[in-house]
Amino acid sequence: MLSATRCLPSPRLQTASHTLPKDLLYRDLSSQICRSSQMGETSVSEVKKKRTAKLVASKQEFRDVPEKQKPLSSYMQLPASQYSVLDGRKVERISETTFKCYVGQLKFLSWSAEPVVTLSVDVEPLGCTIKLLSTELRGSPFVQDLNSRFEAQMTNQVRYRDGSAPNIKQITSNSFLEVELEVPGWCSFIPNSQIEGVGSSVLQNVLNLSVPRFLAQLEKDYELWSSGDTSRKPVGEL
Template sequence: MASSLVSSILVLPISRCHQLKQRLPLLASATPPSTHKARFVARRKESVSVQQLQRPLIEYMRLPASQYSVLDAERIERVSEDTFRCYVYTIKFFTFEVCPVLLVKVEQQPNGCCIKLLSCKLQGSPMVAAQNDKFDAIMVNRISCESDSDKSLVQQLTSDTIIEVVVL
């Protein structure tokens, strides 16, 4: 039974593999080096068409981070001109509560920005907070805005994100 399952997976047609890839939201792998217990890497690239309003999106994307509007002041706190602290939603899991707190830096790019994770700390239940020294996280999110022409009413907003978490 197991060998037939393996052989059916190995001979999956290429067109079917493409369909499976489209349905999966993230690709992840666990490859532990000798000094780590586990290493998880995920990458996702997503694009969406955005209708232009009075101010072109590309103009906003070219602004320095110091001029960004912070829409949810309870979740996003400006630390400096280009650094923000983000409180991710609290997740309740059985008797535990977890709230990841991200410190990110925003760097300007020609057609957008690059958001880099500086640190990630877990807040919540005491047992959850005790895990902060047991993992490292890296995240880079490149956000860009493209259009066919400067006068186009629709622009393409693209986010290309890679996240790596290493369990120590």
């Protein structure tokens, strides 16, 4: 019985009529190699895929403004060329509708940066919309290298509306800020949730401080304009 088993023909030694043709074997082997190569390329691309974090903040604010000699509606519809820069130390006029704003130092994790943003102002029937055109981070060489690693979007819709009394109006602000950041390699040990949480908190603090100040400056500038002051000089600090 044992010797008979040894005499059974091996599947690999079957006659040529039952074996796969060589060209079919070659094609099958090539197909397997191809699939293996593609899987390798996919793995490499996954490793090289950039890791990003999204930082988001928003702020809605309003301010009651007593109406003066000239209506607030006329002030809010002034062309952008007649806008005061509000704070001459932090805001620079680039053109009739474009301004550069120096935000000041911001701290994030273990580093700090000084953003400089360029903004456009589009005047509309009920106010204006401020949009972010570009952002530059100033600071250490490491911070400057981040300029090619993030994209930012920001809008601030500034409007006016009736207030709680006939002689009271309101200036409203609806701001939204979003930053998509490529996470540096040295941050690989920090979870995305922590980076996004800390970063969004920093952006939220910026809006929480700057938006109320901005509306207060608008009210002060409106009072000067309504009294006949057309110099459009800066009125204070943001």
